[in-house]
Structures are given as C-alpha cells and as structure tokens.
Amino acid sequence: MINTDRLQKQSGIIGNSKSIKKIVDLISQVAEVDISVLITGESGVGKEVIAKAVHKASNRSRKPLVTVNCGAIPEGIIESELFGHKKGSFTGADQNRKGYFEEADKGTIFLDEIGETPIDTQVKLLRVLESGEYIRVGEATTRKTNVRLIAATNKNLEELVKKGLFREDLYFRLKTILLNIPPLRERLEDIGKFVERFSLEFTRSNNIIYKGFVPSAIRLLKQYDWPGNIRELKHFVEKIMVLQKGQRITDEMVMHELNQRINTTLSQNKSLPVAISNNAEKVEIDLILRQLFMLKQDTELIQKILMNSNLPKLGGENFFEVSNSLKSEVNSSNRSLKVFEDDNRFIRDEAIGEISIKDLEKEAISRTLRFFNTNRRKTAKSLGMSERTLYRKIDEYQLENKSKKDIF
Ligand SMILES: Nc1ncnc2c1ncn2[C@@H]1O[C@H](COP(=O)(O)OP(=O)(O)OP(=O)(O)O)[C@@H](O)[C@H]1O
Ligand SMILES: [Mg+2]
DSSP: OOOHHHHHHHTTOOOOSHHHHHHHHHHHHHTTSOOOEEEEOSTTSSHHHHHHHHHHTSTTTTSOEEEEEGGGSOGGGHHHHHHEEOTTSSTTOOSOEEOHHHHTTTSEEEEETGGGSOHHHHHHHHHHHHHSEEOOBTOOSOEEOOOEEEEEESSOHHHHHHTTSSOHHHHHHHTTEEEEOOOGGGOGGGHHHHHHHHHHHHHHHTTOOOOOBOHHHHHHHTTSOOTTHHHHHHHHHHHHHHHTTTSOBOHHHHHHHHHHHHHHHHTOOTTSOOOOOOOHHHHHHHHHHHHHHHHHHHHHHHHHHHHTTTSSSOOGGGHHHHHHHHHHHHHSSOOSOHHHHHOOOOSOGGGTTTOOHHHHHHHHHHHHHHHTTTOHHHHHHHHTSOHHHHHHHHHHTTOHHHHHHTTO
C-alpha cells in the first residue's frame, strides 16, 4: 500500500486533523484500484485537491487527468463534449470531435459537479462506467475507452435521487468509494497549518517579508465559521499579507479584517453590534450575531429585488442606490414590504430610461455571488435560477474572476 505521509506531502494536502488523515488513508487504499470515487463536500473544502491526489497516486498518474465541470457545460452540448461528435451531426459540428472520455483514455476523468448532469446523459455515463462503451453524437458505432472516473459534487445526491433528478443506479455505482470532505469549521485544528502554508507561499512569490502570526491571532481565526471554507481562508490570508506587509500579524489585525469582511457583505450597517473587545468569547458572540443579522437582512433584500424584477426598468449603475434604498427599508424598524404597499418608485426618476434588465441581472448575480462567497449553488437558489443558468450568465457577463476577486 502507498505510504500515506508521502502521498499527503506529494499531493500538497494540508492538515493533521483526524478527518483529513482518514481521507488520505482512504486515498492510499483506493488510488491504485480502478474503481470510481465520489468526492462530496461544501464549496471550497478541497474536492479538486483530493481528486488530483487520487489520480497522482494511481497507476494512471503518467496519463492525462481530464477535468470536466459538468455544471458549466450547456445541456445541449454536454454529450458531444463528453463523448465527441461526428462532423455534420448538428449545426456547428463542422469537424469530427473527440470527447473528454476519449481524451482521457488510459487516464482519469474528473467529472466535477456531477449532480448537474442531465438525466439522459447520466444513462450514458453509467454505460461508459460499466463497460467502457460510448457512442459519439451522430455516429452509430460503439467505441471503447479505458478511463477511471472520479466525480465530485457539493449537492446531496441522495436528495436528488429522491426528487428524480439523479439516477439511482448511477448514484449507487458512484458512491461505492465515498470521500466526504468535512467543512473547515469541523477541522479548526488545521487552521494554523493552512495559514502558515498559504502565508509562506504568498509572501515568497510576492517578495514580502513574513514574520508569522501571534498565537492569539490564530485562535481568533478559529472563532469564525468560514462558510467559503479553505478557499475563503486562503483569500483572507493573502489579503492580510498584502495589507500588513512585513509585519507580525496580531489579533487586532485579524479582528479588523474579519470585521471588514463581514461589513463589506453588509455594506456598513450601523445598527449591528460591533466587535470591540478582544476577549475571545465576546468576539465570537459578536461575530455570530453580526452574521445572523446580515443573513436575515440580505435574504430580505434579495427577496425584494427578485420580487421587483418584473418592474419595467430597474438596475444598471443605479442598482447600488436601489439596493441601498432597499437596505435602509430592511434596516428600518418596519420590516414589512412597505416599498410595494405605498410606493413603487424606488428607482431614481433620472435613472429611468438608462437602465436595462440585463444590467440589473448582472449586478444582482455579481452581488449575490459575493454575498454567498462565490458559492454558486446558494447563489442560484437565492436568485431562483438553476445552477446551469447561473453558469451561463456568469460566462455571459464575465463575472467569474470578478466574483472571486471581490470576495473581500
Ligand atoms: N487540504 C488542502 N490542502 C491544501 N490546499 C487546499 C486543501 N483543501 C483546499 N485547498 C485549497 O483551497 C482552494 C479550494 O480548493 P478546491 O478548489 O479543491 O475546492 P472545491 O471543494 O473543489 O471547491 P468548489 O466546490 O467550489 O469547486 C484551492 O486553492 C486549494 O488549493
Ligand atoms: Mg471544485
């Protein structure tokens, strides 16, 4: 069997918590066997890191690892992307094309966000998993491929099966080897290691002097619940390294940044409790209170924006004003839908005629993504659209990098 310490080091998996050690153990047991693996866990927990580790530790490591984000491919072309197509089989198919399964032959295919695959495609996935057989779109002949499958999702596939959105046979086939990656808040003991590694990597590549964190600053980081998991922590560390260049990081600095981060999401609400003490328990209560408060407010805000999206004109560069005016509505003591009841005119008169629904949509998606820490599932749910539509819109409005960059 593979040496687990070496595996962990080589694949760059940080963490000494029991749960991470258990995952590394499991990887070492299954990597060399050609069995499919399902990786589950919230956004940002490291599913892709784990998928790469499985491939790297397998006998296929010298062959390609082909990563496919199933949620990002429009439904109409997913089969041609996965299995290839014959020239002329549909408008735009002006060449024969290999699919990802063919490209991954003798290697590994990583189907990220597998919960997003349409049910018809799932039948074909099951077939290729069981027999290696697939058919290019527009062809009649069966082809064969030799691929190891790793799938990942942040959805509850069991729920999807119950709702008839995911095939039970495929689910059973996939979940034989299940790697469930716990959220960061359930392995807080690893925070110190993550912080150290991310700080070192960042300061080294940006020529910044690194003087470390005081222990109480790390303790403070453990008070926060990191909804965006390791990705959020990494961004946080990088930001603090830039802002406090060359300094030893204290708990005041961390507290300030945590507050800053929370305030950005909320757009400075004076009615919130403010964390003023360094006393750990008090800080924790403050943070929790603030988060609960923000969550409630933003839910109300998003609800209002959505309820108003059928108004003739709304949004654009004035969206901030609209949302701010809505925010003050939400913040006022009267929390009813007053905006609708007495007065529909919450867009500035001078903005009428300049704003398009597209502008509004772009702004709403961008801000909601930021609010949910780029978690697309939550964003799509809160905006009342499918994840697939959200992916398409992110692409259309080129929001990808922006939303990630703007987390803080
Ligand atoms: N155990 C780990 N060791 C080192 N880095 C990690 C670990 N887990 C996550 N990361 C880092 O955190 C970030 C997010 O990880 P990754 O993209 O694998 O998450 P994910 O679960 O696939 O997220 P999503 O569901 O949003 O796609 C990456 O920068 C990754 O390198
Ligand atoms: Mg991922």
